[in-house]
Amino acid sequence: MDDMAVTSSNTASMDNADVISLGLAAAAAAIRSGDMTSEAYTAALLQRARALVELNAFITIDEAAVIAAARDADRARAAGSTALLLGVPLGVKDSYLTKGLPTSLGLDGLARFVSQEEADAVRAIKDAGALVFGKNNLVEMSYGLTGHNVHYGQVKNPHARDRVSGGSSSGSAASVAAGIVPASLGGDTVGSIRVPASFCGVVGFKPTTGRWPRKGVAPISHTLDTTGVFARHVEDCALVDQVVTGEQAAEPLRRGFDVKGARLAYAPRQFLDLVDAEVEARFREVVRQLRDAGAEIMEVDLGDDFGSLVQTTTWGIFFHETMGAISEFLSRHDIPTTFEAIYEGLKPELRDAWGHVALPGGAGAISAEAYQAALAASRPEIKRRLDEVFGHGALAILQPTTPRTAPLIGQQANVSIAGREVSALALANHTVSASSVGLPGISLPMGLSRERLPIGLELDAPLASDRALLDLARRIEGVLNN
Numbered sequence: 343m344d345d346m347a348v349t350s351s352n353t354a355s356m357d358n359a360d361v362i363s364l365g366l367a368a369a370a371a372a373i374r375s376g377d378m379t380s381e382a383y384t385a386a387l388l389q390r391a392r393a394l395v396e397l398n399a400f401i402t403i404d405e406a407a408v409i410a411a412a413r414d415a416d417r418a419r420a421a422g423s424t425a426l427l428l429g430v431p432l433g434v435k436d437s438y439l440t441k442g443l444p445t446s447l448g449l450d451g452l453a454r455f456v457s458q459e460e461a462d463a464v465r466a467i468k469d470a471g472a473l474v475f476g477k478n479n480l481v482e483m484s485y486g487l488t489g490h491n492v493h494y495g496q497v498k499n500p501h502a503r504d505r506v507s508g509g510s511s512s513g514s515a516a517s518v519a520a521g522i523v524p525a526s527l528g529g530d531t532v533g534s535i536r537v538p539a540s541f542c543g544v545v546g547f548k549p550t551t552g553r554w555p556r557k558g559v560a561p562i563s564h565t566l567d568t569t570g571v572f573a574r575h576v577e578d579c580a581l582v583d584q585v586v587t588g589e590q591a592a593e594p595l596r597r598g599f600d601v602k603g604a605r606l607a608y609a610p611r612q613f614l615d616l617v618d619a620e621v622e623a624r625f626r627e628v629v630r631q632l633r634d635a636g637a638e639i640m641e642v643d644l645g646d647d648f649g650s651l652v653q654t655t656t657w658g659i660f661f662h663e664t665m666g667a668i669s670e671f672l673s674r675h676d677i678p679t680t681f682e683a684i685y686e687g688l689k690p691e692l693r694d695a696w697g698h699v700a701l702p703g704g705a706g707a708i709s710a711e712a713y714q715a716a717l718a719a720s721r722p723e724i725k726r727r728l729d730e731v732f733g734h735g736a737l738a739i740l741q742p743t744t745p746r747t748a749p750l751i752g753q754q755a756n757v758s759i760a761g762r763e764v765s766a767l768a769l770a771n772h773t774v775s776a777s778s779v780g781l782p783g784i785s786l787p788m789g790l791s792r793e794r795l796p797i798g799l800e801l802d803a804p805l806a807s808d809r810a811l812l813d814l815a816r817r818i819e820g821v822l823n824n
Contacts, residue, residue, distance in 0.1 A: 361382075361383055361387075362522075364383075364524060365524055365574045366430060366574070367578050369524050370426060370427050370428060370430050370471075373419065373428055373430065374419065374424055374428055376419070379412075380413075380430070381409065381413050383429070383430075384409060384411075384473065385412075387523060388408070388409070390521055391476070391522045396503070397498045397500060397513075397516050397517075397520055398496060398513065399522060400476045400478055400513055400517065401444075401478070401479050401494050402444055402446075403477075407442065411473040411474075412429060412431070425470050425471030426581065426585055427581070427582075429471060430471070431472070431523055432472050432475060432527065433475050433514055433517045434514075434527045435511050435513070436448060436477040437484055437529055438461040438560075439457040439460060439675060440461065441456075441458065441459070445457050446477070446493075447480075447483055447484075447560045448479070448483060449687060451679055451684075452678075459558055459675055460558060461558030462555035462557045463555055463558075467527070467582070467585055467586065470585040472585075475523050478512075479491060479495070480511060480513060481509040481512060482688060484509075484534060484560065485664075485692055485696075486766075487537050487766055487767065489506045489507035489510075490509070490754060492689040496751055497512035497516050498516065498751070499541060499542060501543060501795055502794070504752075505747075505750060506541065507538050507542055508537040508539070508542065508744075509534060510534040511526075511538055514528040514535075515538030515541070515542040515572050516538070518573060519543055519544050524573065524578065525572060525574075525578055525579075526573075527570075527571055528546070528569070528570055529569055530546075530567075530569075530570050530773075530777070531562045531563055532566065532656060532773060532774045533769070533770035533772075533774065535547070535572065536548060537744055537769055539572055539743070539798060540742075540744040540797070541795075543796030543798075544573065545573050545575060545576055545784065546572050546784065546798075547570050547571050547573075547782075548776065548777075548782060548784070549583065549587075550780055550806050550807075550808055551777075551780030553782070553808055554568060554583075554586050554587065555586070558675070560668070561671050563664065564667050566778075568780075569586075571583070571586075576595070576784070576816040576819050577816060580809075580816070583809075583812065595813050595816045599816075599819075600817060601632060601635050601814075601817050601818060602635070602636030604817070605637070605640060605735045606637050606737060607734075607736035607739045608642070609642050609731075609739065609741070611643055611646075612649055612741075613741035616745055616760055618747070620797075621746060624788060624789050625740075625788070625797075628740075628789075631821060631822070640731075642734075642739075644727050648724075648775075652778050653774065655716045657767070657774075658716050659716050661708065665700055665702070669681045721778060721779055724778050728779065732803075737803065738801040738803045738811060739801070739802045740801060741772045742772060742797065742798065742800070743772060743773065743798030743799060743800040744769055745768065745772065747791050747793070748795055748796075781803060782808045782811050783800055783802045783811075784801050786798065786818065786819055786822065787822075799818075801815055801818070
């Protein structure tokens with residue numbers, strides 16, 4: 343059904359299939375108009391969550407509490423509330439501090455830790471009337487791209503239970519894709535929103551780094567981290583962006599799908615170098631489709647060393663900042679553990695990785711001098727090259743979000759891309775470029791493979807052009823869906 347076509351006078355006339363198919367904006371509009379109650383909607387989503395518990399998309403759901411919150415929302419609506427997200431349940435990645443619900447960070451040792459604080463982004467959605475449906479499963483300490491958690495289970499891909507969901511915001515993506523919630527908050531440092539969005543076939547929005555509040559969210563890298571959102575439609579991401587940033591007067595996205603005259607760039611030498619043939623073919627078809635719809639497509643070249651420059655710079659910063667960022671977060675928010683205790687409790691392969699690259703004495707750790715050079719020289723050079731593309735009028739740079747579709751769960755340690763076996767870190771080969779300098783990026787579903795697995799299209803845009811990016815993504819979404 344059309345998400346905006348909610349016209350029944352009571353929820354009973356909408357079956358559960360209709361209800362769980364609603365996007366965030368449509369669900370909020372239906373509750374505000376009285377076409378359905380928050381309680382009935384929430385109950386349908388809880389039923390869906392129980393039916394799909396094997397996905398491991400959530401660590402915690404307090405059913406009684408979320409139903410009580412839904413009833414409160416219905417009373418608020420009866421009293422005249424028109425809050426933007428009134429009565430709509432959202433998922434929240436379990437790296438966000440939440441009052442009343444445990445925040446595990448994906449760790450067994452924090453399974454019962456309930457913070458007295460609330461992450462700023464959670465407070466913002468609650469202030470807009472939203473309900474916290476539950477805490478989404480994630481990779482331990484958000485350190486991984488496949489969705490594996492030894493304590494809370496592998497998050498499974500709703501499109502194929504034997505496939506990974508992507509990570510680290512694994513449960514957030516899977517819960518939206520499975521119709522358990524219409525949207526969920528996640529986090530992205532090198533691709534932890536966009537990679538699972540691509541694998542699960544949902545929209546994943548990474549704002550300009552620093553645009554969304556990060557206070558109260560477990561970090562990896564203060565330079566690269568950002569909070570963000572998964573949803574079914576671009577307009578839903580735009581609504582959450584409006585709420586979280588406080589831009590209550592933000593202009594609504596245009597309703598049309600016209601891309602005529604929109605200048606878009608793509609860099610085949612950089613972003614199609616190591617890509618599965620089927621993903622490349624679909625991407626090139628989308629480029630043709632956008633050109634046929636009137637977009638101006640520019641082919642650009644970011645330089646022979648662009649990939650290695652981005653990889654070395656971004657991962658170096660990522661690993662170098664981990665220990666300090668986590669230690670500061672634990673201390674600032676009175677979380678009852680230490681970095682050393684977390685390290686000792688990690689699954690063996692992650693503990694080995696931290697020992698190699700994240701601990702100061704690790705054999706793969708970068709020096710303080712190399713870290714400073716990455717910040718002072720390499721990042722500005724990456725930004726210069728990307729700005730040159732935008733300076734020629736490109737509204738966004740396009741690429742496949744991930745170089746392949748979701749790997750099999752049993753083959754996630756090392757993955758095959760274009761016939762080569764590579765580290766799972768290669769799943770973020772395309773998302774790291776936006777992360778390296780903080781650009782806003784969004785992943786849109788652009789079709790399915792022969793095995794019916796989602797393929798994602800990423801759009802990266804200039805710094806602080808988030809609303810323009812969302813508007814462009816909405817129009818491209820319309821072209822792809824028509």
